[in-house]
Amino acid sequence: MSRIGKKPVKVPAGVTASVDGQIVTAKGPKGELKFVVNDEVLVKLEDGEIAVEPRDQTKTARSKWGMSRTQIVNILDGVTKGFEKKLEINGVGYRAAMQGKNLQLALGFSHDVVYEAPQGITIAVPKPTEIVVSGIDKQAVGQAAAEIREYRGPEPYKGKGVKYAGERIVRKEGKKK
The missing domain is CATH 3.90.930.12 (Ribosomal protein L6)
Structure with a gap:
């Protein structure tokens, strides 16, 4: 079970985040970044937080779960701080x-x-x-x-x-x- 993947990602102030299927887009003061999440991971945007969870409990889905959350955190940090x-x-x-x-x-x-x-x-x-x-x-x-x-x-x-x-x-x- 991914300890990192369980935590939802809060969208910081001044950043506009959107989830369109498997594409997560973030726009901020420094620019715009996109990340295409693997099909084995489900992404949802709710109440200013991005939640990531595996679609099933296979080993590959669980291994991509925490990595996907970390990539989303990196694009949010990149458009705010760089x-x-x-x-x-x-x-x-x-x-x-x-x-x-x-x-x-x-x-x-x-x-x-x-x-x-x-x-x-x-x-x-x-x-x-x-x-x-x-x-x-x-x-x-x-x-x-x-x-x-x-x-x-x-x-x-x-x-x-x-x-x-x-x-x-x-x-x-x-x-x-």
């Missing part, structure tokens, strides 16, 4: 800069890497060693941050590379002479 991920760059000569709307990364390659921001994602560089990825869609923000990190992930010997803010890198000891 989401952001911070990345840090460590390494001599490693830096980031904005080139118009594109992110230009110097990561020790023979050329700079240019990352084009996807639709709905905003990238900011407050310092040359810090990147902030923000937007209203939590999945898209996380995907963009992961793609940037993938260019040069942190290595375990000196910790050089791009990492999430607050991420702990397990360091290895070098070879003994």
Whole structure:
């Protein structure tokens, strides 16, 4: 039994939510998001709350129940507050800069890497060693941050590379002479 799925989702003030069959739509101050709920889960909007429940007690229906509720919470949070991920760059000569709307990364390659921001994602560089990825869609923000990190992930010997803010890198000891 899903403990998360049992709780109804309250629609925050300033957000207009609607349920049309399996499509949940939320409009808020930051924009509009839609989520298509799996057919094995039933969604209802009653008294300013969105209730989610499985259509039957199969294992797949129960497994998609809590995930569907969490996705609905994420779209409601996205249209009100938005989401952001911070990345840090460590390494001599490693830096980031904005080139118009594109992110230009110097990561020790023979050329700079240019990352084009996807639709709905905003990238900011407050310092040359810090990147902030923000937007209203939590999945898209996380995907963009992961793609940037993938260019040069942190290595375990000196910790050089791009990492999430607050991420702990397990360091290895070098070879003994």
